[in-house]
Amino acid sequence: MTVRLRPHHLLCILTYVGKGYSPGFTANMTRIAGRLSAGEEVEIVAGPDDICIPLLTDPDPHCHRTSVTGRDKAAARELSLSLNLRIKTGAKLVLDADLLSRLRKAFASNRVRSACTGCEWIELCGSMSARRFDGAVLTTGLLRPNRHIE
Numbered sequence: 710m711t712v713r714l715r716p717h718h719l720l721c722i723l724t725y726v727g728k729g730y731s732p733g734f735t736a737n738m739t740r741i742a743g744r745l746s747a748g749e750e751v752e753i754v755a756g757p758d759d760i761c762i763p764l765l766t767d768p769d770p771h772c773h774r775t776s777v778t779g780r781d782k783a784a785a786r787e788l789s790l791s792l793n794l795r796i797k798t799g800a801k802l803v804l805d806a807d808l809l810s811r812l813r814k815a816f817a818s819n820r821v822r823s824a825c826t827g828c829e830w831i832e833l834c835g836s837m838s839a840r841r842f843d844g845a846v847l848t849t850g851l852l853r854p855n856r857h858i859e
């Protein structure tokens with residue numbers, strides 16, 4: 710199986726500590742973090758992804774808004790430039806120990822956080838970063854060889 714993620718969710722998953730919009734949302738995101746921790750592959754998608762699914766039955770899900778697609782563009786651009794990744798639709802990657810460490814270092818240094826501007830979770834994510842992601846649900850369950858982008 711592959712976990713479908715929109716670009717800015719590569720950031721959100723780094724700091725996820727079990728809090729979110731609803732119990733259904735957090736249950737789903739916790740399952741996804743577990744799958745990623747176990748080494749499941751990510752496929753980058755445009756628009757709503759597997760994390761968005763519980764919100765898509767809302768009357769006006771924010772997942773389709775231009776402000777959110779703007780977050781995707783910012784995250785894709787900064788992650789690609791800062792980490793020399795190709796974050797674009799259809800790209801595949803595995804969040805192994807090395808890549809997760811690089812992502813978290815970039816997040817902590819504020820090099821890839823333009824996507825966070827105006828987000829309601831920015832304080833929580835900042836505090837997670839400040840405490841070195843202690844308590845984050847996403848871990849490196851598998852130490853895989855360097856297989857980042859296909």
Ligand code: SF4
Binds near residue numbers: 721824
């Ligand atoms: S501040 Fe918002 S966009 Fe940034 S990582 Fe946290 S939840 Fe995601």
